[in-house]
């Protein structure tokens with residue numbers, strides 16, 4: 001008899017039958033509450049907060065509730081498959097770890113704990129440029145599971161090249177270039193605490209360990225930590241980038257490149273015409289711009305314009321059912337963001353793994369109940385409420 005991800009449920013009930021309750025919460029909202037009680041208030045504000053009055057952040061989540069899955073009976077869905085193929089990699093599930101740049105500020109080993117969960121679950125991690133452990137160590141900790149490196153292209157092109165070449169050498173399977181964070185959005189929670197983790201020197205390991213960055217630092221005259229932070233701040237973003245730079249992106253690597261932060265069909269076509277290999281539809285969880293469109297409402301247009309190219313999606317996924325909704329709208333793979341960060345804060349690596357297993361189990365059981373044995377059959381099953 002094959003295994004289904006939903007079997008995680010049975011183990012929990014069996015434990016209960018011998019008097020053992022789960023030591024971690026069973027849904028995203030409860031996990032978030034527990035994490036909040038265990039987090040430093042400034043880190044909590046950074047993770048939980050978003051742009052402006054956080055309308056877009058809330059709307060991202062709320063928009064999922066308007067999408068209902070039609071149940072179909074007597075389909076014989078005893079075995080479900082959630083496997084996907086992404087850039088030639090056969091993956092056991094469609095979930096992945098969205099890039100989060102302050103994992104190392106949540107717990108010292110946050111990046112490595114996430115990578116260890118990635119190894120354990122076969123679920124790819126998109127490793128952020130802003131990590132506390134250098135990208136090489138993160139890759140090693142992810143073991144056999146393929147992973148992607150998320151690049152914030154710095155203003156210095158040689159530094160960008162150096163980071164990409166390091167990612168290639170370390171064994172990453174592709175590069176995710178984030179386009180929506182050239183400047184930091186207006187974030188009242190962080191402003192009230194006057195707190196940005198990177199400015200206290202956290203999560204800059206990829207820069208501090210980089211030959212090009214160190215050369216630039218040496219040229220500045222001072223190599224003390226404050227000077228390194230100032231150099232980082234001056235190089236981090238590059239708001240002058242335009243579509244003209246796609247050729248340069250393409251020249252950086254022969255690995256697959258995915259552009260993150262695309263929400264419009266026009267931009268989707270432009271990216272693919274310019275030689276990009278995939279699209280990552282996301283509004284950064286409402287952290288960057290307020291007053292936007294819920295990301296899930298942008299997904300159908302992006303999928304259509306992508307014409308079969310892989311479409312990754314994140315922003316607002318809080319349950320296994322939300323993941324199914326995004327897959328039913330045509331996403332190839334679904335990124336989990338804040339929920340696994342709360343798992344990390346509440347329970348370390350075991351907390352991350354529990355969050356991901358719970359999402360997978362809920363998705364699998366919902367497919368079983370509703371009569372969808374695989375992800376292809378889910379397509380077109382959504383009804384707008």
Ligand SMILES: Cc1cc2nc3c(=O)[nH]c(=O)nc-3n(C[C@H](O)[C@H](O)[C@H](O)COP(=O)(O)O)c2cc1C
Nearest residue numbers: 047098099100101128178284285315316317337338
């Ligand atoms: C604390 C935090 C840090 C993040 N850092 C990065 C990052 O370094 N690079 C990036 O591309 N996206 C980053 N993101 C955005 C996530 O990849 C993702 O788009 C977002 O979390 C999705 O929204 P959700 O978590 O509300 O579902 C970050 C998100 C959070 C919550």
Ligand SMILES: O=C(O)C(=O)c1ccccc1
Nearest residue numbers: 101130181184185284287
């Ligand atoms: O917090 C983020 O979402 C993020 O990715 C970021 C990166 C650099 C500066 C500010 C925010």
